[in-house]
Amino acid sequence: MEKSLNLSHLVLGVCYYPEHWEASLWAEDLRRMKEHGIEVVRIGEFAWSKIEPREGVFDFSFFDRFLDLCQQEHMRVVFGTPTCTPPAWLTEKYPEVLNAREDGVFYRHGLRQHHNYTSEVYLAFCDRIVTQMAIHYGRHPAVAGWQIDNEFNCEVNEYHSESDQQAFRLFLKARFQTLENLNEKMGTVFWNQTYTSWEEIFLPRPAPSKGYNPHLKLMEKRFISEAVIRYCKRQAEILRRYIPQEAFITTNGIFGNLDSHELTETTLSFMTYDSYPNFAFDGNSNPKEPGAFNDRRSSWSLTRCRSISPNFGIMEQQSGPGGWVSRMRQPSPKPGQMRLWTWQSFAHGADAVSYFRWRTAPVGTEIYWHGLLNYSNEPTRRLRELAQVSTEARRLADLAGTKYRAAIAMLKDYSNQWDSELDEWRHQDAISDTGWYEASQVCHAPMDFVYLPEDGSQRTVELEELLHYKLLVYPHPAILTSERAELLRRYVEAGGILVFGVRTGYKDEYGRCPMRPMPGYAMQLAGVKVEDFTIQSPADEPETVDWDGEQLPAPEFHEILVPLEGTKVLGHFCGSYYDGEPALTVRELGKGRVYYYGAAFTRETAAVFLQKLELAETFGALVSVPWDVEVAVRGEGVQETLFLLNYQGEVRRARVHVPMENCFTGEVLCGEAELPAYGVAPLRRLR
Template sequence: MSTTPTFSHDGIAYGCDYNPEQWDRSVWREDVALMQEAGVDLVALNIFGWSHLEPRPGEFDFAGLDEILDLLHEAGIRVNLGTGTASAPPWLTFRHPEILPETEDGTTRFPGGRQAWCPSSAVFRRYALELVERVAERYGEHPAVELWHVSNELGCHNALCYDDESAEAFRGWLRARYETIERLNTAWGTSFWSQQYSDFAEILPPRLTLSSRNPSQVIDFHRFSSDELLGYYRAELEVLRRHSSVPVTTNFMVTAHIRNLDYWQWAPEMDVVANDHYLDNRLADPTAELAFASDLTRGLAGGGAWLLMEQSTGAVNWQPQNLAKAPGEMTRNSLTHVAKGAEAICFFQWRASLQGSEKFHSALLPHAGTDSDVWREVVELGGTLDRLDEITGTRVQADVALVFSWENWWAADGESRPTHAIDHLSQVHAVHASLRRLGHTVDVVRPGADLSAYRLVVVPNLYLVRDREAAVVSDFVAAGGHAVVTFFSGIADEEDRVRPGGYPGAFRELLGVNVEEFAPVLPGQVLTLASGRTATAWSERTRARGAEIVDSFADGPSAGRPAITRNRIAGGGDAWYLATNLDAGALDEVLRDAAAGAGALPQGDPDQPGLEVVRRADEGRSYLFLINHSTNDVELPASGRELVTGEPVDSIARVPAGAVRVIREDRTR
């Protein structure tokens, strides 16, 4: 039996979560018929099925799951079968309250919601794996099952658990990492505040303290917690592998508000990378964040195909203001994901629930039923995806890369940092959004990744970086590549130890600058540069050590010092440094100049900022996605056959306001 099965679907999958246990059996056949009408061909089942499959300890009832699997199979609909372990049934937490998670303030979180279990709990794992064994034995060879779905959104609520069992597991993880207590003391800098340990037994998770906590300990606890849940995934995977050759995955949460798992470590364990993404209307530009999340998910998939496992047709239920999507927005969101590599478009959920926490979460089949605009758009999207089936197997074309890591996110947003007016992800989003406005498609890569395929690499706010990872950027520039590094980068090594000799530490020689001191400013204060550009929040007392000064601070605490520099490297490469938080217009100017110097040509037209342009291609095939986020009709030069409408395109493609057009180009570029 192969240990690396490949996910294969006939064209682009169109799917949803289905929870038949919420509905009387009389509804099931109607649901399956409506799925066929909508074009749904991949259904996630048994995601939260534990209490139905095992209503009492050791007593299993598979009759309902048997029936719905057979109904879907008869209808030609494939199944993404969940292991059912996402939330423990009430009998388990009643009998074993020790499995409940504990927060950093030492309080227990109780059942009644979901994920009320601690990742380090041996008791939970024993019961969960028994369920997985039963499910895998029964359905491992079922002809409807196309994909296994381990648990659900692992770590969404319970990634960080601080109880005694987690503490013991954390100590074991630390022993394996450091081997000796002396090595740990050095790594954590425990000479500060009399924190030196004499034995691993003395170490606790970073529970709440009266002061700020040891930052190296906090980062290691994040690393441990991500590894602990990954170990749980592997345990379920091992059971599934014994009974089935079907590919296995779980749904990531590459999104703005979830940060506790290091998906660079998780992605190689997946047979296919899958992600859940919901528009976050708490952000200034939710659509820009969607584009970043898709690019990052594609990066996790090694540039290849990935699956959008969940999104919403309209409003969610968990934001302070749950905004409905405008007509056409759901389709536009979906095709943006496809443009950026997704080869499955799935939704939570099929039929809107009548009870429970998510009763006001939108669905493919809304409370209003089939006589609704949402349903009509759902059916139309199914037909559109069918017409796009031929693009599968192509890859997104990009010659700009952006470096991002979760462990840097944990470190850069530490409790004790130069200013809390800036957070790491907002810096990453700002750079990605600028490149998107300029018409560039961006690959998001991990620190240390091979950069040879790119012309321009942007390194935003990479506070924590290993020497070997920084060397990859330096070598890239030495070989003729172009890089842009932004402030608060290169400062600390993997143990969160500051590099002495001046900032930006690991990138100091590459950039030809030396920063003596950070000089952030208060929120609301605007900094002016000599060119008239403006910035906020951050300045630095920088000296050029070989770099050309492109712009300087005209006022503020760093007045007269360099704000933007460019270091020309022998061999043709350039290394830019941004020592401040440029406003959007100024950032666009600098990145436009850097991209032009690198020879990175935009796919889109920067003069039409509402038009997002992405190309997917392979040998002999090329498809141009034109996504119009604006309220105006737009045009772009193109030739070929448009797949959404089936119409020919002769020299000019016209994209109505809010629409998407996908052109099979006449020639490969």
């Protein structure tokens, strides 16, 4: 079942913290929000002590007053469970609820997410606060839905408390049953790591270097994901016992060591994301890269969220300059950028956008994380932009429920993602992930992500879902199971195009390297065998691959390929000791074909693939734009809406090839059209 947001129109919201403000401000704040198009406020995710000020003592009066006022003002509420920040009375009396560093030293009270997910003591306290909230507030008419906790695994995503060690051993026992099986699967024979008792097994502890057992480290990530999902599901099951059936349950953010797809499938109504495009800048407010791929790079994260929930929500949309007292210095959005970022989210499948936050906090660590209003509470240009967005959202209300359209998809999975995070030989993963996504952007070929389910997952990905795409790119699936290879074979035989890159299929599901030819289960599928391979030496000249006279960059890692019968060589290496050796092959299989590239994919290389496969400029019959303008499309038929998004502070010009109407202005465009700095143009064909 699709886990998507289901709304009748585009919705705007804002994060609000009534505990930060005098109650005398509440009514005026809500009225000002409504005047600017806000329909929903998110509250409560850090307010445990406002409900349980002392152990076992509950006081509901504070949020009673606020929720009653919201009902009076016709403002809907998303209520957060406050378990991200346990109160001081809890952590001081019950230190076993705290998370710990590798050396066992506790993370103490004072920030957030200082707890662990496995302490039965903490879980019992969470059960009680969530139950009390659900009973008391669950059927309040102002409450539309619930957010569980806040940004799982955001501050830290590793756990080393005593309860975590015990839970990890239970996790491994369930997976491997016997120590003999665990020792064999985890390769503990290496460096004399063999275990003779379950109590000898620990999550990684301080060592002379970070050379932990890589197979056990991969299991650690799977364990953390399972622990977080169990923690979230426990709260969701309590809420469901008391809240109306139509009330939704979600959480916000997509962070490390967590299978967010499985989390949503088993626990949530849909996923929401926290979109901060200025994270494309470094801590000193410098662009990570010159050009147009700074805030535009947020589309990558929105694509990832869309792979979980095709219609999703933004729980926190950046509205002002950002930063904590201690880190994350981010500049203010330039005039027009907040509006641009909002429509970037809508264009990629969001049907609700909630800004962070209404007014900048006057106290605490986030006093520099600015909201729509500054400390002074006076009107700002950001508030004026919000009013403009609200007007535009009403004009495009029927966008809600429509789907983002893409003809190509990148295949992903959590096992390879987690394995690549700890494997220094897998730098090509990051190069190719960025390369393919940026190529899809500059070639105006909208791309989806499709996450293949993990072993034992409740999710499935069926052949029909894959056949929605003309091209699937699975750049470097080092871990490739026979089941996944079989699914991909069926996709190709039915007419799909599949692209693999270097280092495919040489590991099993535990991250071991079996004694078999590479690329493992992809060998018969792609029709190639790897004869030799090497990491590119920094001392060598940059390697290229010649494809019909076109020189493709081939960074990071190289495989010399031996084509099997029926496989055609398309490209050869240029340089080094393997000059002239096969580097790119294609095999026809059924109605489709499989390409294998013996290197990593840069933006330039991936762009050549898109052009040669005739998949660039997907909507080129409708509009032509410069490379630094994003093209995104939602809907079909009369609801097909083509978005042009200009991330540059300069005017860009487009050419509209058929008469189209600007949904914001009503202007009919055909021929040359101007896109202002940070401009947005949603276009629909005339009927």
